[in-house]
Amino acid sequence: MSALDVLADPTRRRIVELLAGGELNATTIAGHFSSSRPAISQHLGVLVDGGVLTVRRVGTQRLYRIDPASLAEASDWLSAQAHRWERVLDALESALDEGTG
Amino acid sequence: MSALDVLADPTRRRIVELLAGGELNATTIAGHFSSSRPAISQHLGVLVDGGVLTVRRVGTQRLYRIDPASLAEASDWLSAQAHRWERVLDALESALDEGTG
DNA sequence: CCCATCCGTAAGCAATCACTTACACTCACT
DNA sequence: AGTGAGTGTAAGTGATTGCTTACGGATGGG
Numbered sequence: 132m133s134a135l136d137v138l139a140d141p142t143r144r145r146i147v148e149l150l151a152g153g154e155l156n157a158t159t160i161a162g163h164f165s166s167s168r169p170a171i172s173q174h175l176g177v178l179v180d181g182g183v184l185t186v187r188r189v190g191t192q193r194l195y196r197i198d199p200a201s202l203a204e205a206s207d208w209l210s211a212q213a214h215r216w217e218r219v220l221d222a223l224e225s226a227l228d229e230g231t232g
Numbered sequence: 233m234s235a236l237d238v239l240a241d242p243t244r245r246r247i248v249e250l251l252a253g254g255e256l257n258a259t260t261i262a263g264h265f266s267s268s269r270p271a272i273s274q275h276l277g278v279l280v281d282g283g284v285l286t287v288r289r290v291g292t293q294r295l296y297r298i299d300p301a302s303l304a305e306a307s308d309w310l311s312a313q314a315h316r317w318e319r320v321l322d323a324l325e326s327a328l329d330e331g332t333g
Numbered sequence: 334c335c336c337a338t339c340c341g342t343a344a345g346c347a348a349t350c351a352c353t354t355a356c357a358c359t360c361a362c363t
Numbered sequence: 364a365g366t367g368a369g370t371g372t373a374a375g376t377g378a379t380t381g382c383t384t385a386c387g388g389a390t391g392g393g
Binding site for chain 2: 139147148150151152153197199202203205206207209210212213214216217219220222223224226227
Binding site for chain 1: 380381382383384385389390391
């Protein structure tokens with residue numbers, strides 16, 4: 132699932148959280164980070180490729196916005212993973228019961 | 233959170249799932265993978281360092297076992313992340329409401 | 334038309350990571 | 364003590380990744 136590979140990077144997670152407040156242009160976003168503007172631009176590209184963000188051009192600016200669907204999908208995936216490990220723990224418990232019983 | 237960095241690798245996830253059935257020694261674990269035994273040994277080291285697995289020595293063997301506490305912690309972390317993105321989505325929705333209202 | 338602003342892309346670099354082969358160590362058994 | 368099974372460690376390699384600097388393209392105002 133690519134939205135999650137994309138959200139693996141802490142800087143990218145912060146970008147997404149920043150956009151929780153609404154649309155922002157590239158320069159404004161970059162202003163919140165100590166990295167260079169091109170570095171942030173590259174992160175934005177990864178986020179767009181991963182479907183987490185969408186862009187629209189307004190004049191000379193590029194406005195970035197969260198794609199709620201993909202973020203919801205990421206959230207669901209995380210929940211599913213959490214449940215997966217819970218199941219592993221359940222299985223482990225059963226195995227231990229068999230061992231001791 | 234290191235248990236999660238550790239579980240980022242697919243091979244390591246498979247190892248943990250393999251150990252859901254109970255304790256196994258290093259050679260048996262390695263037998264389930266196409267990678268070399270040393271490669272798996274290194275993964276096991278990472279898993280132990282990350283607190284996901286524990287080892288005990290029995291004769292010449294090393295028996296690996298899941299540490300339920302750390303795995304539960306990982307599961308909780310995943311849930312928390314899922315909720316975090318849900319909150320981001322909620323915030324986004326509020327921002328859009330303000331924008332259009 | 335010229336210039337400043339906004340922004341992506343190209344190229345190069347350093348760090349990280351998973352893998353492989355080769356080697357070394359420990360323990361059990363004889 | 365010698366041998367073999369079980370296993371970790373060292374060293375080298377190729378791929379990936381995030382960062383930086385330098386550059387180029389597009390848009391809008393004078």
